[in-house]
Amino acid sequence: MxxxxxxxxxxxxxxxxxxxxxxxxxxxxxxxxxxxxxxxxxxxxxxxxxxxxxxxxxxxxxxxxxxxxxxxxxxxxxxxxxxxxxxxxxxxxxxxxxxxxxxxxxxxxxxxxxxxxxxxxxxxxxxxxxxxxxxxxxxxxxxxxxxxxxxxxxxxxWGGSMLLTEPQAGSDVGALTTSAVRNPDGTFSITGNKIFITGGEQNLTENIIHPVLARIEGAPAGTRGISLFIVPKIWVNEDGSLGESNDVACTGIEEKLGIHGSATCSLTLGGKGKCRGLKPGWELAFRGFQWPAPPICMR
Ligand SMILES: Cc1cc2nc3c(=O)[nH]c(=O)nc-3n(C[C@H](O)[C@H](O)[C@H](O)COP(=O)(O)OP(=O)(O)OC[C@H]3O[C@@H](n4cnc5c(N)ncnc54)[C@H](O)[C@@H]3O)c2cc1C
Missing domain, CATH: 1.10.540.10 (Acyl-CoA dehydrogenase/oxidase, N-terminal domain)
Known part of the structure; x- marks a missing residue:
């Protein structure tokens, strides 16, 4: 054995x-x-x-x-x-x-x-x-x-996940259609459907923080136009307390051949028009930001 x-x-x-x-x-x-x-x-x-x-x-x-x-x-x-x-x-x-x-x-x-x-x-x-x-x-x-x-x-x-895959966008992740629209307060309204999301929903943690790939309105097609957003399952207030549900709905889990204890979820973001995401500091990369050397433990 x-x-x-x-x-x-x-x-x-x-x-x-x-x-x-x-x-x-x-x-x-x-x-x-x-x-x-x-x-x-x-x-x-x-x-x-x-x-x-x-x-x-x-x-x-x-x-x-x-x-x-x-x-x-x-x-x-x-x-x-x-x-x-x-x-x-x-x-x-x-x-x-x-x-x-x-x-x-x-x-x-x-x-x-x-x-x-x-x-x-x-x-x-x-x-x-x-x-x-x-x-x-x-x-x-x-x-x-x-x-x-x-x-x-x-x-x-709090748990974590990663939301890349969509029904029409697997290996070809540049085909994703989840959209992001900038709000006046600096957040983004996120709308789309994701599939095969490991730990996309679970009852181990009180909140789940989803890194989500989406395309900002007007961004180019393909991988070049993709941005990353931090989308909490439950909104996190400015003082760190939990706010209202952030309109991330689990619509089902996949039946797989194995690893059945791991939840592989389909998620709908913004089904009620109320899903918000935050943009991390990626844009620094494109403004001549000097990337820090990786910490020695990662070399
Ligand atoms: C258990 C499990 C957990 C997962 N967890 C996550 C998750 O947490 N988050 C997330 O975002 N996604 C997750 N995924 C999805 C995973 O990232 C996708 O399955 C993967 O990107 C492949 O996409 P697809 O399944 O649509 O297959 P496809 O892209 O349709 O590929 C099908 C087949 O075609 C081949 N193929 C595709 N394109 C080409 C090409 N150009 N040339 C030659 N061959 C090609 C592939 O190698 C594959 O054999 C998970 C999947 C599984 C099975």
């Missing part, structure tokens, strides 16, 4: 003997780590994978996600696992402590992700998307957007 959890000796060999991670952690960026702390962190991750994530893999797949009255319910057992994952602060394990991360080298974080995804890939999508969408805001968001969203995403209080 296939072995879901990597052998610890193999992991140690790759990290310490092949990739020489002990040399990497001599860099001042990783001053808080030594061989002993890394061993402890790897053991903790392995324990979580073996004791909590692996046992709910098959059961979660059998139970699957349910779509009831616009709400998606994930397998019941995923709630405890998500709570433990949050408490262990695994979501932002490789991010800078300045933004609430643990500051682990990405090499070590990838080894840990190997344990988690090996144990339960369907579960891993939820925290993975909290992190991915959060990273996007960390790198490209405005200062204000980072203040509003980042902490809650990196701690898993």
């Amino acid at each position: 296939a072995q879901e959890i990597s052998d610890r000796r193999d992991m140690d060999f790759v990290l310490y003997e092949q990739l020489e991670v002990e040399k990497l952690i001599k860099h001042e960026k990783f001053a808080g780590f030594n061989r002993k702390t890394l061993d402890l962190i790897l053991s903790e991750a392995r324990n979580l994978a073996i004791k909590e994530l692996l046992p709910i893999n098959a059961a979660g797949d059998r139970e699957g996600c349910r779509f009831e009255n616009g709400v998606v319910k994930v397998p019941e057992s995923f709630h405890r696992a998500f709570k433990l994952y949050r408490e262990g602060e695994w979501i932002a394990m490789l991010d800078d402590p300045e933004v609430g991360g643990q500051g682990l080298p990405v090499t070590v974080a990838l080894a840990i992700a190997e344990y988690f995804n090996g144990a339960n890939c369907a579960f891993g999508m939820y925290p993975g998307l909290c992190h991915g969408a959060g990273k996007l805001i960390e790198v490209f968001g405005t200062q204000r957007q980072k203040q509003l969203f980042l902490k809650n995403m990196y701690t898993g209080k």
Whole structure:
């Protein structure tokens, strides 16, 4: 039978003997780590994978996600696992402590992700998307957007997703038709339909922050005319509190051959004309903005 959890000796060999991670952690960026702390962190991750994530893999797949009255319910057992994952602060394990991360080298974080995804890939999508969408805001968001969203995403209080695909736009993402119209207050009204959205709706987190690809009115056809927007499921007020529903409606979940515990959703944005999005700081890229060097943990 296939072995879901990597052998610890193999992991140690790759990290310490092949990739020489002990040399990497001599860099001042990783001053808080030594061989002993890394061993402890790897053991903790392995324990979580073996004791909590692996046992709910098959059961979660059998139970699957349910779509009831616009709400998606994930397998019941995923709630405890998500709570433990949050408490262990695994979501932002490789991010800078300045933004609430643990500051682990990405090499070590990838080894840990190997344990988690090996144990339960369907579960891993939820925290993975909290992190991915959060990273996007960390790198490209405005200062204000980072203040509003980042902490809650990196701690898993709020979920994340990525909304690219549409019924007529899969590989050919430039064919997307979701539109964005600028409002006087600087927000954008978003209208369109997205399909195959992993974690597009779920009942693990109180809010979901959707990065959405859409075309601003008058922008060129194809990929050149696509912009990115931050679209919360529930609007986030200026003081960080939750506001009203942002008109992001889940219309169903896909039946798949596997990973049934991961909700793959179809979403309608702006069905009632009330979906708003915020534009991150992308435009800086086109005004001669000097891109920062990637953090050392991402090199
Ligand atoms: C489980 C799952 C989760 C997903 N999660 C997300 C998500 O979170 N967010 C999101 O936005 N999307 C998501 N997707 C959608 C995914 O990104 C699309 O399925 C993907 O972009 C391919 O699009 P498509 O399915 O329309 O296939 P198509 O684009 O129609 O492709 C069908 C086939 O044609 C081939 N093909 C396409 N174009 C060409 C070409 N020019 N030349 C040669 N061959 C070609 C492809 O390789 C493929 O074999 C998910 C999909 C799945 C299955």
